[in-house]
Amino acid sequence: MNQPGRNFMSLQFAARSENESFARVTVAAFVSQLDPTMDEITDLKTVISEAVTNSIIHGYDGDPEGIVTISALIEGDTVTLSVEDKGRGIEDVELAKQPLFTSKPELERSGMGFTIMENFMDEFEVSSELGGGTSIRMKKRIVSKTALYN
Numbered sequence: 001m002n003q004p005g006r007n008f009m010s011l012q013f014a015a016r017s018e019n020e021s022f023a024r025v026t027v028a029a030f031v032s033q034l035d036p037t038m039d040e041i042t043d044l045k046t047v048i049s050e051a052v053t054n055s056i057i058h059g060y061d062g063d064p065e066g067i068v069t070i071s072a073l074i075e076g077d078t079v080t081l082s083v084e085d086k087g088r089g090i091e092d093v094e095l096a097k098q099p100l101f102t103s104k105p106e107l108e109r110s111g112m113g114f115t116i117m118e119n120f121m122d123e124f125e126v127s128s129e130l131g132g133g134t135s136i137r138m139k140k141r142i143v144s145k146t147a148l149y150n
């Protein structure tokens with residue numbers, strides 16, 4: 001129950017692009033208790049942005065009635081982030097994860113969202129059900145500044 005070094009937050013918001021920066025800043029603020037480096041904060045903000053944007057534009061196709069849920073779990077020096085939607089789901093997850101694959105080339109998407117998440121985090125998992133939604137889970141160990149400079 002009250003294990004040392006364990007903390008958790010969860011947040012739901014409307015699938016509107018205005019909320020992308022809200023999600024990014026909230027996660028950065030929560031994780032700041034681990035004393036991350038600027039680079040680590042930038043990586044976490046980037047992956048949250050990519051995953052939340054995917055839920056909004058792909059999962060819900062821009063429908064602001066959709067709800068995005070994000071959560072962050074801190075266990076010791078490791079943070080686990082999750083981003084979930086109840087949108088359209090992904091037909092072929094392996095294909096979707098390929099670098100440069102995008103189902104919306106007309107929106108000038110880069111097709112690099114999943115590749116960025118995979119590269120910036122230590123662990124990365126996608127589970128998705130067609131018509132049921134998508135859930136992304138990613139984990140990263142934070143090498144705190146305190147540890148670096150002591």
Ligand SMILES: Nc1ncnc2c1ncn2[C@@H]1O[C@H](COP(=O)(O)OP(=O)(O)O)[C@@H](O)[C@H]1O
Pocket residue numbers: 050054055056058059060085087088089090096097101102103104109110111112113114115134
């Ligand atoms: N939450 C989601 N719901 C439905 N489809 C998704 C979701 N996230 C990603 N996808 C699918 O995976 C593809 C690849 O995603 P990504 O690598 O972020 O590239 P991009 O967003 O630039 O298309 C998307 O084009 C889309 O088809």
Ligand SMILES: [Mg+2]
Pocket residue numbers: 050053054109111112113114
């Ligand atoms: Mg994307």
